[in-house]
Amino acid sequence: MEKNLKRMATMHRMQVTGLELFYKQGYYNTSIDDILKSLSLSKGAFYYHFESKEDFFISIVQSLIAQKVYSMLIEPIEGKDNPFNVIANCLEDALETAEHNELDFGFVLGNFISEFNGKNPEIMRFLKDILKIWEVNLISILQKGKSDGYVDRHVDSGGVATYLISSYMGIRTMMVEGNCKTIRYNYMQQLRQYFKMLSQKEIA
Amino acid sequence: MEKNLKRMATMHRMQVTGLELFYKQGYYNTSIDDILKSLSLSKGAFYYHFESKEDFFISIVQSLIAQKVYSMLIEPIEGKDNPFNVIANCLEDALETAEHNELDFGFVLGNFISEFNGKNPEIMRFLKDILKIWEVNLISILQKGKSDGYVDRHVDSGGVATYLISSYMGIRTMMVEGNCKTIRYNYMQQLRQYFKMLSQKEIA
DNA sequence: TGTTTTACCGACCACTTGGTTTGTTGGTGT
DNA sequence: ACACCAACAAACCAAGTGGTCGGTAAAACA
Numbered sequence: 447m448e449k450n451l452k453r454m455a456t457m458h459r460m461q462v463t464g465l466e467l468f469y470k471q472g473y474y475n476t477s478i479d480d481i482l483k484s485l486s487l488s489k490g491a492f493y494y495h496f497e498s499k500e501d502f503f504i505s506i507v508q509s510l511i512a513q514k515v516y517s518m519l520i521e522p523i524e525g526k527d528n529p530f531n532v533i534a535n536c537l538e539d540a541l542e543t544a545e546h547n548e549l550d551f552g553f554v555l556g557n558f559i560s561e562f563n564g565k566n567p568e569i570m571r572f573l574k575d576i577l578k579i580w581e582v583n584l585i586s587i588l589q590k591g592k593s594d595g596y597v598d599r600h601v602d603s604g605g606v607a608t609y610l611i612s613s614y615m616g617i618r619t620m621m622v623e624g625n626c627k628t629i630r631y632n633y634m635q636q637l638r639q640y641f642k643m644l645s646q647k648e649i650a
Numbered sequence: 651m652e653k654n655l656k657r658m659a660t661m662h663r664m665q666v667t668g669l670e671l672f673y674k675q676g677y678y679n680t681s682i683d684d685i686l687k688s689l690s691l692s693k694g695a696f697y698y699h700f701e702s703k704e705d706f707f708i709s710i711v712q713s714l715i716a717q718k719v720y721s722m723l724i725e726p727i728e729g730k731d732n733p734f735n736v737i738a739n740c741l742e743d744a745l746e747t748a749e750h751n752e753l754d755f756g757f758v759l760g761n762f763i764s765e766f767n768g769k770n771p772e773i774m775r776f777l778k779d780i781l782k783i784w785e786v787n788l789i790s791i792l793q794k795g796k797s798d799g800y801v802d803r804h805v806d807s808g809g810v811a812t813y814l815i816s817s818y819m820g821i822r823t824m825m826v827e828g829n830c831k832t833i834r835y836n837y838m839q840q841l842r843q844y845f846k847m848l849s850q851k852e853i854a
Numbered sequence: 855t856g857t858t859t860t861a862c863c864g865a866c867c868a869c870t871t872g873g874t875t876t877g878t879t880g881g882t883g884t
Numbered sequence: 885a886c887a888c889c890a891a892c893a894a895a896c897c898a899a900g901t902g903g904t905c906g907g908t909a910a911a912a913c914a
Contacts, residue, residue: 470768470769471768471769472676472678472765472769474676474678474679475678475769556820556823557764559823559826559827560761560764560765560823560826561676561764561765563826564674564675564826565674565675565676565679574827574828577824577827578827602836602839602840604836605836605837605839605840606840608821608824608833608836608837608840609817609821609836609837609840611820611824612817612820612821612823612824612837613813613816613817613820614820615819615820615823615824616760616815616816616817616818616819616820616821616823617812617813617816617820619760619763619764619816619819619820620781620812620815620816620819622763622764622767622768623763623778623781623782624778629812632806632808632809632812632813633809633812633813633816635806635809636806636809636810636812636813639847640844640847643843643844643847
């Protein structure tokens with residue numbers, strides 16, 4: 447067993463508050479000093495654990511964001527149930543989380559993708575990878591839904607997956623404009639109608 | 651006639667390249683010097699015309715972004731035709747514009763809303779106002795579509811408007827991830843299906 | 855017990871930031 | 885010919901920025 451316990455603990459603290467501030471204020475608008483001040487740590491501590499600000503952020507993406515996206519948006523929709531139900535419930539949960547001002551990692555992802563787009567290809571790679579995993583997972587569960595008789599066979603799984611992710615990202619952008627509850631309600635309403643349209647048609 | 655011609659011209663030049671750089675690199679990641687360098691102008695010129703960086707950006711929002719959103723996303727959908735057709739065509743046009751790396755102002759708007767959310771309430775107000783105008787306009791054209799017999803009477807216009815804007819914002823976020831053409835095609839496909847669902851049902 | 859190693863401090867560096875101030879200059883009215 | 889002023893140039897400033905570096909207390913190891 448490694449004696450890295452202290453090390454890991456400190457790094458993790460830095461990453462957690464780092465993510466919080468980066469998310470709230472933006473990466474470029476958040477200085478390392480900001481993070482260290484709110485942790486009562488010094489520059490020395492930071493550069494002892496991380497090579498650079500960029501390296502630090504990438505470690506956050508990999509150890510925090512990736513895991514959360516996985517546990518909140520991917521794991522919950524795996525199973526044998528009707529894909530439309532589990533997906534809708536999953537997204538509704540995420541939106542509710544978002545409404546309570548907690549970190550909603552689907553949106554965190556989209557937010558950072560906007561911020562780094564065209565500015566930092568290195569970081570973009572990591573972010574896009576996570577997005578891709580989400581997308582692939584949605585596609586596969588939709589495909590399984592077809593063989594299980596939940597999803598109409600003519601449905602374009604890739605198209606639906608893209609549409610789901612994008613509408614979700616977009617609705618989260620809209621939710622910052624206030625009146626979250628109404629927006630969320632409207633969105634879920636439209637989503638379930640959309641899903642009804644894609645469901646396996648009964649034999650007429 | 652005022653001799654403000656020179657003044658207006660210079661201000662406009664600053665605003666245009668300002669918007670371009672702010673959009674490409676982000677507001678906080680773009681310095682005034684960046685803008686001035688690419689214009690071969692000096693600090694003196696800038697602070698002669700504008701009070702501050704913030705004031706400068708607000709002037710861009712009001713004189714450039716607002717107008718463009720209006721001319722690209724609002725004016726084109728006014729008329730007596732089937733709202734679903736004109737909206738779909740309008741959004742498709744915007745997405746095509748975006749694909750050619752030109753400024754797509756619906757997305758510019760969403761992008762800045764993300765960047766300033768929680769950071770600058772002053773600027774947020776201006777951005778949200780424009781978004782609101784877009785939304786209200788969509789709602790009103792959908793309502794008119796009902797009386798004209800294009801839109802099913804049970805459709806929740808507000809919900810659809812929100813859904814339209816958000817899915818559009820989201821799809822634009824996705825498009826930065828490459829493969830724009832496929833994503834655009836998928837999106838339009840799903841959108842038109844969605845619209846079909848909301849259309850006036852023929853008397854069965 | 856003596857010696858590394860770990861984890862951290864804090865002064866310091868070169869550089870950039872938004873913003874100020876003090877010029878300079880070419881056109882305009884008189 | 886004159887003063888005048890819009891429209892800019894350019895040096896300058898304080899407050900940050902990411903990053904470096906020498907030092908150090910305490911724990912781990914020998």
